Amino acid sequence: MAADDGERTSVRTYVPRYQKERWQSHAADLDMSQSEFVRTMVQAGRKGFDPEPEELASAEETDPPSPDANPGGNGLEDRVVETLSDGAHYDWEELLAALTDDIEQRLDETLQELQSDGRVRYSGRHGGYVLDE
Structure with a gap:
């Protein structure tokens, strides 16, 4: 920085x-x-x-x-x-x-951003979101 x-x-x-x-x-x-x-x-x-x-x-x-x-x-x-x-x-x-x-809308937007950044992914197999490390 x-x-x-x-x-x-x-x-x-x-x-x-x-x-x-x-x-x-x-x-x-x-x-x-x-x-x-x-x-x-x-x-x-x-x-x-x-x-x-x-x-x-x-x-x-x-x-x-x-x-x-x-x-x-x-x-x-x-x-x-x-x-x-x-x-x-x-x-x-x-x-x-x-x-x-509007927490639901904010959560949806945040999850979309995190998925776009490759930091979070949704696993259908496990039925939820997880950090993508």
């Missing part, structure tokens, strides 16, 4: 409108810009991955510390309260569907 000169650059992604609105609302609740909120959430999600040593050193040198990804709260708890705040009654299945958003 090349050395980072500290220059900032943009990253573009596309999400459903409702997702952006949720992010904007959550960012506002945390008194963060939307950019800082998304960057913080991505970094929080990456904590379980082992970064390359150069990446780690570069990040320590150039990234200002991010606030806690979920200060003072439980992310799922917040989402349940947000979902129920519309006053409607949800049964278990409806609430589960509301909280898992």
Whole structure:
């Protein structure tokens, strides 16, 4: 990985409108810009991955510390309260569907990408997906 000169650059992604609105609302609740909120959430999600040593050193040198990804709260708890705040009654299945958003679509897209990259394959014989190492 090349050395980072500290220059900032943009990253573009596309999400459903409702997702952006949720992010904007959550960012506002945390008194963060939307950019800082998304960057913080991505970094929080990456904590379980082992970064390359150069990446780690570069990040320590150039990234200002991010606030806690979920200060003072439980992310799922917040989402349940947000979902129920519309006053409607949800049964278990409806609430589960509301909280898992489009996980089936995201999983399908992710598996397709991993298969295209040759990292995962589907085995009909074994009835499931497996890492293709």
